[in-house]
Amino acid sequence: GTPLPKLWPAILAFYRDWCLIPPPPPDAARSLDEALREVSASSIASKLRGRDAVEYLLATLEALRHPHGRHGEPxxxxxxxxxxxxxxxxxVRVMGAVExxxxxxxxxxxxxxxxxxxxLNERTPGCLLATSADRVLRETHEVFLAATAxxxxxxxxxxxxxxxxTEHELAGAMLETAVALGRPGDGGERELVPSLGSLRRLYVGPGNAERARRDAEQPATVRSALRLVARADDGHGAHAVHPAWLVPADALLSLSRLRAIAAERGSAELLRSDGxxxxxxxxxxxxxLAAxxxxxxxxxxxxLACPHRYLLDSVLSFKPREERLSLREVEQPHYGSLVHRVVERFFRAHGEAFCRRERTLAEWRRIADEAADACFLEFLREYPLAGDGAVEAQRQRLRREVGYLVRAxxxxxxxLTYGNVEVSFGYPAAVPLAVDGGTLHVQGFIDRLDRATVGLVVRxxxxxxxKAREETDVDPVVDAQIGLYALVAPxxxxxxxxxRxxxxxxxxxGDAERAFEGAExxxxxxxxxxxxxxxxxxxxxxxFPxxxxxxxxxxxxFQAVCGTDGAAVSQRKLAAAAPSSVAARFAAIQRATEADDAD
Known part of the structure; x- marks a missing residue:
């Protein structure tokens, strides 16, 4: 086996290169490296080899502690x-104590x-492999240590x-806890081993009662809130709610505020709840609005697609919960960024020669494959893919689609005469763009900006x-990006x-472009x-309607925020807006987009 002084640097390098870890602090690898530095320098460390060296690393890591805050703080x-x-x-709270x-x-x-x-344990000296029964016993001891802590x-x-x-019965740990506490039953005598009924009445019951009391003050779920309202019958069919649910009136979850929002949605006017x-x-x-x-x-x-979504996401930074990344496929937007990275590398290095047709298409595609492989290898340090099969499939996907772009x-x-790739504008000061009614300050990156005999070509x-032109006419959502680049490029x-x-x-x-030139x-x-x-x-x-x-x-x-009828409510209110208002003009481009989709 490899000795510890050589094994640990190899493990550390693998960890730094291939493991996706949250940002420090704490930096577990650095802390472990500092703990091992003095040990690795000694001659004794060379005697720790193979599995013994790995077990020593695990024991050292588990013994490390990262101080946070001052001693005694909660x-x-x-x-x-x-x-x-x-x-x-x-x-201490032990959760999920079921069989x-x-x-x-x-x-x-x-x-x-x-x-x-x-x-193997019987026939191999020094071998001690844990069985499934050993694991059960170890977990039981760990729960015991946590409870007694x-x-x-x-x-x-x-x-x-x-x-x-599925439904589960209480775990044996619950019974053992009850035996240790030994609470007296209804007759005042302690049961050496409480029955299931006693266990539920003396131990589970008080906890449920405390939870019910807290739910009455501030329900944790919709179900508990509705149950409380249903029980609060004054005898005449009317149901009251807890006074704390109504005050202060402007509190986030105050029923008074929620009723006001519901009333706004039902009105014909465009109000705060409508954005x-x-x-x-x-x-x-x-x-x-400014440079x-x-x-x-x-x-x-x-x-332009949904101003209210823009308000929630870009202005108020209400980010949706991130979904777990697929381990079999590179998902968007990560894949789009990867393709742009490859294209940028290819054209920065070979753009002028490519536009002059100095090689054949087959040769350029081989060069593009090399750029794709290099970028993909760098990308694997940032994105987890499970198994060699998934890695190879995504590498081939990247090479194939970059090849399609090069062929197009x-x-x-x-x-063309090569201009530049990933052309930035609006940094550090935004570019003022003359638009209808005033000036809009913009920034961004243009993927390709080249020259032809007839003028500039933006891609x-x-x-x-x-989205082919014959399927969708000029669309404010689809074509806003290329329209902005064409306005900024001169x-x-x-x-x-x-x-173009x-x-x-x-x-x-087939045709790989959605292009505009001439009158279009x-x-x-x-x-x-x-x-x-x-x-x-x-x-x-x-x-922000x-x-x-x-x-x-x-x-x-954000559908859960707006409600399933959010679009219908907006359509009703926008239709009643004054003809010259910003709401009416927004409704007009929405109707144009819907007509294009229907066609």
């Missing part, structure tokens, strides 16, 4: 019984079952219905579903006129100024 520790070993607490969980049901290792472990208060809780919907904040939000700093803070193309797309560029009928690479290239603007999609065959481009630029003028006015007025298109709510993370 802290909450969440962990397993093994994590809490040898620690003392004022109060089959504490301790866990014995499960044999399918690769090395208990019979094989016992055989409580200095003032111990709570053991058990949910009768488990997370998978029309007005002077109340005058102090709210918003992007796009100090520009607004990006993607943010404009969200604002090659097959384009427009001969943006996309990795999502292709100012970045000495005033040259844009002759297009999205490029990685498609295996002029129409796009005219409409873009209208859209961005509306966006500027929405921001200036602090007005809900979308009127219910299809936009299907996959929105």
């Amino acid at each position: 802290r909450v520790f969440i962990g397993t019984g093994a994590d809490a070993a040898l620690l003392r607490f004022r109060a 089959g969980v504490i301790p866990g049901a014995p499960r044999e290792d399918p690769i090395l079952p208990d019979a094989a472990r016992l055989w 409580a200095g003032e208060r111990l709570a053991v809780s058990a949910a009768r219905q488990w997370v998978d919907g 029309f904040l007005g002077p109340l939000a005058a102090g709210l700093a918003l992007p796009g 100090e803070r520009g607004i990006s193309a993607s943010a404009l797309g969200v604002l 560029e090659w097959d384009s009928g427009t001969r 943006d690479f996309k990795t999502g579903k292709q 100012g970045l290239m000495g005033g040259e006129k844009v002759a 603007a297009a999205y490029i999609y990685p498609v295996a065959a 481009l002029e129409d796009l630029l005219r409409r873009a100024r209208e859209w961005f003028g509306l966006a500027r006015e929405l921001l200036a007025a602090r007005s 809900h979308t009127a298109d219910a299809k936009r709510c299907n996959y929105c993370a």
